[in-house]
Amino acid sequence: MTGTGKLIRLILRRDRVVLPLWVILLGLVPAGYVASFEGLFPTAAQRAEYAQVGAGNAGFVTLYGPLHGSSLGELVAWRAGFLPVLVALCALLAVVRHTRTDEESGRTELVGAAVVGRHAQLAAALITTCAASVLLGLVLTAAMMGQGLPAAGSLAFGAELALAGCVFAGAGAVTAQLTGSARGARTIGLMALASAFVLRVGGDVSALGDGSLAWLSWLSPIGWVQHLFPYGVNDWRPAAAALVAVAGLAGLAGLLLTRRDLGAGLLPARLGPASAPPGLGTPFGLAWRLHRGLLLGWGAGFALLGLVFGGVGGSVLDIASDNAGLSEIFARLGGSDALVDSYFAGLAGVVGLIAACYAVQATLRLRDEEQTGHAEAVLSTSVSRYAWAGAHLFFSLLGPAVVLAAEGATAALAYPEGDAGEIVGGVLVQLPAVWVLAALAVLAFGLVPRLSAVAWAAPALCLLILLVGQTLQLDQWFLDLSPFTHIPKLPGGDLSALPLVTLVVVAAALTAVGLAGVRRRNIPD
DSSP, X not given: OTTHHHHHHHHHHHTTTXXXXXXXXXXXXXXXXXXXXHHHOOSHHHHHHHHHHHXXXXXXXXXXXXXXXXXXXXXXXXXXXXXXXXXXXXXXXXXXXXXXXXXXXXXHHHHXXXXXXXXXXXXXXXXXXXXXXXXXXXHHHHHHHHTTOOHHHHHHHHHHHHXXXXXXXXXXXXXXXXXXXXXXXXXXXXXXXXXXXXXHHHHHHHHHXXXXXXXXXXXXXXXXXXXXXXXXXXXXXXXXXXXXXXXXXXXXXXXXXXXXXXXXXSSOOOOOOSSOOGGGGSHHHHHHHHHHHHHHHHHHHHHHHHHHHHXXXXXXXXXXXXXXXXXXXXXXXXXXXXXXXXXXXXXXXXXXXXXXXXXXXXXXXXXXXXXTTHHHHHHTTTOOHHHHHHHHHHHHHHHHHHHHHHHHHHHHHHOTTSOHHHHHHHHHTTHHHHHHHXXXXXXXXXXXXXXXXXXXXXXXXXXXXXXHTTTTTOOHHHHTTXXXXXXXXXXXXXXXXXXXXXXXXXXXXXXXXXHHHHHHSOSOO
């Protein structure tokens, strides 16, 4: 453990932008829901009616988890039910980045040449990430208490998010020991997180019926933390299970670390075929081989998301039929008086923002290829830099179109009463905004490759504007920073080509500048 303190300072120095961003952003988002619920449901009777519909709808339970009360705090905590997944994702990726990614890039070997204990880097990553999760929980607790909600419930709400981050920080530490690549560790970790979410959904949806599979929720860390039920029973027993899991995962990761060599994983690397197919001899074929798993995974996730959103569509009218305020809010969000159209139009922006995350991740694959030395090997052949980068950008620019179409198609399938063409068109129209964020990632990679991860700040800013921009009545110039602000609200709104063309031109210009940077700088840099 020698040198752990200095490595913690190093991590804080490297994450001085990203770490405060997700801690503050995710910690303050639920505070925006308080004013929304107070405005939409000013009386206890209206809140009880909304809670009755939400608690019994499988689509809402899938998204947000179980709801057992109708107080303002319970509704806010329930509405923020997907935040534990986002916090877990941030913690998981942070630990993998500061363990396996550093090991893959050779930084761990360099640090290990100094007076540093073997477990110091793993401990530093875990301590920093868990501390950030706890800080996020405290920020959330203070924000909710500042809104006038009970202290005990606010503390349980903060603990819900903090524990989710700590558990999956431990999961990230374990997956970092299993494979010899950061990509493999992230893939296994994301599969574990997805499995936890599916188990939680299966158990909670089963509880709406006969409850025969309700026990599945207790197999999921996401289910544990959501069973704290902030502002309701404030049941702290699931927190004990989460704390035991954190300690067990951290201990397991430390044990596994001693069972492997530096740079290797416990799972043996799979040997490839003796000869490559002809398709791999081209930049596009190689890029398809590298991106196909990511594209298929995101496509499946978007298809599932569309089924959930489409399934909820039929309940929107039931929820809003007796609430004029909610009808007005939906209409304002969607730019249309047609309530269901406004619902799908409002969700289209959320779906587009998620697709932008996929686009940024696919674009930054260029940086992974550069850091691992694969790019240098490819460029040592007759392949030009533009051909190499262009093959990857083909998937980061057109891949979002595929996943958005999958989401729209399954949403239309789950809501057959709607116009399928308008629902699919409503999500596909988000593409120019998605391309702008992908182009920003290209720009960062081309001009400042060592700071490529800063490209994630753009989706984070857009998420902030999307979630709390209207609620906090932020200035219009700030809202205009998000390209999604300029996208027409479809279905139901008016389609204007000018903002779409403008965004495409901006994306093309940023991409051109980024590619010019790739052409002129050293590789690797």
